[in-house]
Amino acid sequence: MTNDDIAEVFLEMSELLRIDGGDPFRARAFERTAKKLQTLGRPVSEMLAAGSLERLHDIGEGSVTRIKDILRTGTCAEHKRLRQKLPPGIRALLAIKGIGARTARTVFQHLGIASVDQLEYAARTGQLIGLPGLPEQASADILRAIEIHKSQGHRVLLFDALRIGGEVIDALKSDPAVAALTQTGSARRRKATCGDLDVLVATTERGRIVETFAHLPMVEHVYIAGEGRASVRMAPGLQFDVRVIPPEQYGAGMHYFTGSQGHNIAMRLRANRRQLKISDHGIFRLPEEKRISPGPEENDIFRAVGLPFIPPELRENLGEIEAADAGTLPALVEPTSLVGDLRAMAGKSRAAIEDVVARARRLRLSHVFVGVDARDFAQRAEVVAFHDTLVQVQQHSPVQVKSTLLLTVDAAGALNRPDDWTEGFDWVVARFDQDVPDDDEVRTRALTAAADHGVIDAWAHLSDRHEGKSRAGTPSAQFFEAFLAAKLAVDVDGTYHRMDPDEGVVRSLVERGAKLALASGKSDEGLRFATYVARRGWATRARVLNTLDLEGLYRVTRRGEVPAAAAHVPVRNDIAEQLKAGVLSPALRDRIQKFMQGQPDHEVEAGLMQLSDNPLQAAFNLLMLTGSPQVLPEESSDIVDVEDDG
DNA sequence: GCCGTTTTCGGCCCGACTGTTTTCAGTCG
Numbered sequence: 001m002t003n004d005d006i007a008e009v010f011l012e013m014s015e016l017l018r019i020d021g022g023d024p025f026r027a028r029a030f031e032r033t034a035k036k037l038q039t040l041g042r043p044v045s046e047m048l049a050a051g052s053l054e055r056l057h058d059i060g061e062g063s064v065t066r067i068k069d070i071l072r073t074g075t076c077a078e079h080k081r082l083r084q085k086l087p088p089g090i091r092a093l094l095a096i097k098g099i100g101a102r103t104a105r106t107v108f109q110h111l112g113i114a115s116v117d118q119l120e121y122a123a124r125t126g127q128l129i130g131l132p133g134l135p136e137q138a139s140a141d142i143l144r145a146i147e148i149h150k151s152q153g154h155r156v157l158l159f160d161a162l163r164i165g166g167e168v169i170d171a172l173k174s175d176p177a178v179a180a181l182t183q184t185g186s187a188r189r190r191k192a193t194c195g196d197l198d199v200l201v202a203t204t205e206r207g208r209i210v211e212t213f214a215h216l217p218m219v220e221h222v223y224i225a226g227e228g229r230a231s232v233r234m235a236p237g238l239q240f241d242v243r244v245i246p247p248e249q250y251g252a253g254m255h256y257f258t259g260s261q262g263h264n265i266a267m268r269l270r271a272n273r274r275q276l277k278i279s280d281h282g283i284f285r286l287p288e289e290k291r292i293s294p295g296p297e298e299n300d301i302f303r304a305v306g307l308p309f310i311p312p313e314l315r316e317n318l319g320e321i322e323a324a325d326a327g328t329l330p331a332l333v334e335p336t337s338l339v340g341d342l343r344a345m346a347g348k349s350r351a352a353i354e355d356v357v358a359r360a361r362r363l364r365l366s367h368v369f370v371g372v373d374a375r376d377f378a379q380r381a382e383v384v385a386f387h388d389t390l391v392q393v394q395q396h397s398p399v400q401v402k403s404t405l406l407l408t409v410d411a412a413g414a415l416n417r418p419d420d421w422t423e424g425f426d427w428v429v430a431r432f433d434q435d436v437p438d439d440d441e442v443r444t445r446a447l448t449a450a451a452d453h454g455v456i457d458a459w460a461h462l463s464d465r466h467e468g469k470s471r472a473g474t475p476s477a478q479f480f481e482a483f484l485a486a487k488l489a490v491d492v493d494g495t496y497h498r499m500d501p502d503e504g505v506v507r508s509l510v511e512r513g514a515k516l517a518l519a520s521g522k523s524d525e526g527l528r529f530a531t532y533v534a535r536r537g538w539a540t541r542a543r544v545l546n547t548l549d550l551e552g553l554y555r556v557t558r559r560g561e562v563p564a565a566a567a568h569v570p571v572r573n574d575i576a577e578q579l580k581a582g583v584l585s586p587a588l589r590d591r592i593q594k595f596m597q598g599q600p601d602h603e604v605e606a607g608l609m610q611l612s613d614n615p616l617q618a619a620f621n622l623l624m625l626t627g628s629p630q631v632l633p634e635e636s637s638d639i640v641d642v643e644d645d646g
Numbered sequence: 647g648c649c650g651t652t653t654t655c656g657g658c659c660c661g662a663c664t665g666t667t668t669t670c671a672g673t674c675g
């Protein structure tokens with residue numbers, strides 16, 4: 001019984017209780033428990049044994065008792081009671097937009113409807129007409145909502161969410177009435193997948209901007225378009241929302257629309273306790289509801305409730321508010337702190353190797369570890385040839401060119417190539433073979449046996465995440481302990497469809513003292529995406545090996561000794577420093593403007609990319625900032641500066 | 647069911663939209 005299985009029972013209880021008309025606050029409490037279980041990062045049975053479960057916020061005595069019952073029997077008394085009253089399939093109705101607990105109860109009580117298909121049939125045959133509480137045209141609305149529901153695809157990968165959001169931002173920002181705009185929602189929190197996409201626009205001409213958005217060429221269908229918002233479909237199953245607010249509410253809006261919902265609720269409860277009210281319109285003193293801050297800056301929201309700025313990646317109501325309150329918020333690793341890429345997959349061809357080296361140069365890295373899969377080598381001689389190629393590439397490169405070998409390990413802990421083939425590689429990364437069962441004991445033994453070869457530096461693909469889905473379960477404490485005992489680093493693969501391991505596993509390992517080795521993997525922008533995972537896993541700079549020069553890297557890993565050839569001069573990007581400080585000389589301003597007009601400028605681009613994932617938007621915001629100082633640029637230039645832990 | 651910077655009882659985020667039960671309930675994000 002995994003954490004997700006237990007969470008599912010709580011979610012079912014929550015939804016059935018709502019449909020049954022039970023106490024809505026109780027239903028919400030069940031839902032909070034489910035959310036917490038899904039993001040625990042370690043098996044719940046372990047925390048139960050350690051007595052640490054009930055110390056979690058939102059999990060009380062009642063939940064602990066039920067969790068124990070569910071672990072033992074797969075269910076609990078309340079769960080059984082609700083299942084006797086309602087068929088569990090009825091929950092599917094709640095997934096239809098516009099159908100809530102009340103409507104689900106009505107159609108079940110009067111017509112016995114407990115599935116989407118039954119509801120569709122009833123709507124088509126006019127059976128819904130006259131039901132209490134249902135408006136006249138309910139049938140038409142429901143049929144339309146069911147149609148949308150059926151066309152709904154899976155969640156969008158972060159990579160696509162940022163790309164599509166960037167296109168919308170590009171299309172809107174040229175309008176002179178737009179004072180500021182940014183992508184919000186889960187994309188700004190850098191979640192690996194996003195349900196729908198959001199852009200927030202500050203302008204004095206709200207209605208007109210909504211109109212402009214609704215008529216963009218990529219819009220397929222407009223669901224709603226009102227005064228302050230529009231909701232459209234951009235592709236089958238891809239919903240895109242725009243929120244348009246007055247400029248003086250930009251900061252409050254940014255906080256509200258970035259979410260997560262759980263974080264917002266916790267923040268507002270905290271505000272209430274201080275006789276304050278937070279909404280997307282600003283901050284108000286209770287009870288008279290007097291506006292106390294114009295709220296132009298997101299940070300005003302945090303300041304009002306006595307907290308330092310919380311980076312968007314942490315806003316999941318998973319302890320970030322408590323940590324901020326206690327002054328223990330981590331100073332998250334920033335892209336500007338990275339000096340190396342520890343696994344840029346290239347393969348054996350010289351052209352591909354030169355590509356990843358050129359990319360490292362564009363990113364102003366001092367070193368790049370060219371990655372190759374051990375399966376690409378059939379004979380030892382090919383390994384030697386690969387190293388020869390690297391030496392040749394190195395001769396023409398200011399970037400230090402190193403090498404990473406990616407090995408596969410079977411259930412017995414055997415490597416898929418002889419140990420001595422790893423000689424000459426500067427970093428060796430292992431991962432489980434597809435055939436290794438998702439069984440914690442098997443994996444712990446295999447990992448330990450593999451590490452005993454003494455050649456492995458890091459372990460990759462711990463969650464086996466593809467397209468947003470983690471195929472491996474949450475490892476146990478015993479697995480994590482074996483991992484740390486083996487002195488392995490955590491390889492974080494930033495390939496856009498992987499972002500593996502997931503942030504829960506990263507956070508568990510970071511909490512236990514593990515170091516992260518960020519890898520661009522197979523993506524051009526993989527290093528950036530790996531950094532997002534690290535940040536969502538609460539990693540500070542001190543936990544990320546990519547912030548160290550080669551000497552430092554070897555000193556803190558199992559290799560210990562520094563290879564003689566590792567000496568180098570770090571590459572500095574003075575433009576990045578200027579951009580980060582927000583101080584633009586006229587000459588630099590000019591270069592940024594030319595870059596925005598399409599003139600290539602790698603130095604400016606690299607500097608901008610360290611500020612934001614969208615260099616054009618960063619440029620736009622920077623120029624905006626120097627023009628009108630009250631508007632903040634996107635992203636956390638004011639991240640709280642707490643002592644690092646290393 | 648959970649929680650506490652006025653509380654171990656009495657509350658529980660907030661605003662917008664929709665339709666209609668002209669003063670509110672249901673739903674959503």
